[in-house]
Amino acid sequence: SVASATGAFPQQFYMPSIVLPTDPTTLSWGSYDSGTQVFTIDLYTDVYARQFGMADGTTSYKSAGAGTLSVKATNELEYFIVYYDKDTFTIQSLDANGVLKYKADPAKVTEKTFMNIVFKVK
Numbered sequence: 001s002v003a004s005a006t007g008a009f010p011q012q013f014y015m016p017s018i019v020l021p022t023d024p025t026t027l028s029w030g031s032y033d034s035g036t037q038v039f040t041i042d043l044y045t046d047v048y049a050r051q052f053g054m055a056d057g058t059t060s061y062k063s064a065g066a067g068t069l070s071v072k073a074t075n076e077l078e079y080f081i082v083y084y085d086k087d088t089f090t091i092q093s094l095d096a097n098g099v100l101k102y103k104a105d106p107a108k109v110t111e112k113t114f115m116n117i118v119f120k121v122k
Contacts, residue, residue, distance in 0.1 A: 009070055014042055015117040016051040022088060022104035023115065037103055043117060044074045044098035075100060077119045084115040 021039055024032040030041035041047070052069045054060040079098045084091065088108045092101035097120075 009072070009121060012118050012120040015119055016047055018047050020089075020102075020104075020115060022109055023106040038092055038101050039104060041100045041102075042098060043079060043100055044077070048077075048098070048119065049074075072121060074120075076122055078122060080118045080120065082116045082118050085110070085113045088113045089115065 010107075019028055020041065021027045021029060021032070022037075024034065027039075029046055030039060032039050046122055050056070051060070052071045054062065054069070070083070074097050077098065078096075079094055081091065081094060081100075087110075088105055090103040092103065094100050100117075
């Protein structure tokens with residue numbers, strides 16, 4: 001017999017969209033260390049769990065009668081940056097919990113200044 005795909009979770013998926021800060025004066029996600037000039041973004045907690053969990057009812061909406069979205073635990077995922085603008089961003093680290101540390105040069109921001117981040121279910 002063929003198993004039903006109802007409720008099946010994809011094995012990999014793109015992280016929800018956000019604007020990654022390149023200038024500490026416009027920081028809306030994460031934190032910035034002025035001594036090291038490193039931005040820190042918790043991709044799991046600050047982005048994925050918050051958006052898929054629809055934590056902010058003023059910036060999310062769902063259709064009438066809709067249930068909830070599945071949210072995997074941080075230890076059930078692996079984190080990948082499959083593209084980033086190497087002229088603007090310098091990756092410092094990406095740990096097993098989805099915490100990303102990077103440096104950014106705001107003078108080099110262009111139309112290709114973004115990251116494609118993929119989450120993979122373990």
